[in-house]
Structures are given as C-alpha cells and as structure tokens.
Amino acid sequence: MPGRPHLTRVPPARRLGSARSRGVVASAAACLVLAGCSSTPTIEDHDLSAADRAACEALVADLPETLAGEDRVAVEPEGALGAAWGDPAYVLTCGVPEPADYEPTAECNVIAGVGWYVTDDQLADQGEDATPIALSRTPYVEVLVPADYRTLGIDRALAELAPALEEHLAEGLSCL
Incomplete structure (x- = not known):
C-alpha cells in the first residue's frame, strides 16, 4: 500500500541457557562489576616463626585434592598458608592464634586422633x-x-x- 511504511518483523533475540542460569550469570556479573566481590576464598596470613611457617607450607603442600567429596579450589593470595574445597568452601588456615575464648578446662572433640576445639554456640547452632x-x-x-x-x-x-595434620604438625595442647 502506498503511503504506509513497510514493517519487517524482527525475531526476538535468542538467549542462551535457562532463565535460572542467565540470572546466576547476571548476578555474578553484577557482583563483580558493582561490588568487586569474588568467590575465591581468602586466607589470612598470620605472624609465624620460621619453623611454624615451614610446617604450614609442608602441610598445605600435602593436603588432599578432595575433602568430604568437594574438589580443591584456588585461594587468595596465591601461596597462602591454607587451602579450600567446594563452593561454598571449606577453608583451612594454618598458623591461626589460640582462640581468645579458649580455657584450659574447655572440652575438645577428638576426631581421628586430632583434638578440635569448637565453641559451644557453634556446636548448638547447625544453621x-x-x-x-x-x-x-x-x-x-x-x-x-x-x-x-x-x-x-x-x-x-x-x-x-x-x-x-599429624604428619606435619607438632603436638599441641592436650584435650579434655
């Protein structure tokens, strides 16, 4: 028809992936661009003696590639005295100070020969x-x-x- 503009139908843009995966990608992109966040676990460095640093380095080099079914992942900074597995990550840090709330009479849980101290509130709240x-x-x-x-x-x-831990670290406090 004269005088009428010719309209061409343009197909909608194709989106790859499911709506859920597009949302995850968009959320991750927004997180990186807007907040500068990263899912790479960060290991805090602590002031250690040369002997303790050497023990931690040997431990980290010998840690397993999987932990509780989760694969080992990169940590920041590279060469940190720790390791991580999974997402969300189990994060191991070697060379941490004694907990401020630890008392010599506190109980600890011995698991496979190693005594672990966990605060009562953490034991009680599984969430x-x-x-x-x-x-x-x-x-x-x-x-x-x-x-x-x-x-x-x-x-x-x-x-x-x-x-x-038993192979690379010295005896520490005894557990009650």
Whole structure:
C-alpha cells in the first residue's frame, strides 16, 4: 500500500541457557562489576616463626585434592598458608592464634586422633558456619565449615585432614 511504511518483523533475540542460569550469570556479573566481590576464598596470613611457617607450607603442600567429596579450589593470595574445597568452601588456615575464648578446662572433640576445639554456640547452632580449631597440633589450624555442610557432619572433613595434620604438625595442647 502506498503511503504506509513497510514493517519487517524482527525475531526476538535468542538467549542462551535457562532463565535460572542467565540470572546466576547476571548476578555474578553484577557482583563483580558493582561490588568487586569474588568467590575465591581468602586466607589470612598470620605472624609465624620460621619453623611454624615451614610446617604450614609442608602441610598445605600435602593436603588432599578432595575433602568430604568437594574438589580443591584456588585461594587468595596465591601461596597462602591454607587451602579450600567446594563452593561454598571449606577453608583451612594454618598458623591461626589460640582462640581468645579458649580455657584450659574447655572440652575438645577428638576426631581421628586430632583434638578440635569448637565453641559451644557453634556446636548448638547447625544453621551457622563453624570454625573448629585443631589445638592438639601446632601451629594451630582452623577449618571454616560452611553451614551448608553441617548436616552432613563436620567429622568427615576433619577426619580426612587428620593424617596430614599429624604428619606435619607438632603436638599441641592436650584435650579434655
């Protein structure tokens, strides 16, 4: 028809992936662009003697590639005295200080020969992350156990770590 503009139908843009995966990608992109966040676990460095640093380095080099069924993942900074597995990540940090709330009469849980101190409130609340500290070995090692893994039990991961801790770390505090 004269005088009428010619309209061409343009097909809608194709989107790859499911709506859920597009949302995850968009959320991750927004997180990286807007907030500068990263899912790579960060290991805090602590002031250690040369002997303790050497023990932690040997431990980290000997840690397993999987922990409680989760694959080992990169950590920041590279070369940190720790390791991580899964997402959310179990995060092991070697060379942590003795917990400020630890008392010599406090109980600890012995799992596969290693005594782990966990605060009573963390033991009681399965919905929160837990941070058991291996006080029976030195330098001390802390493992962040995300709440997502709590119902499976903390024991499996800690038992899998025990052989490496016993091989590379000295005797620490005795457990009650």
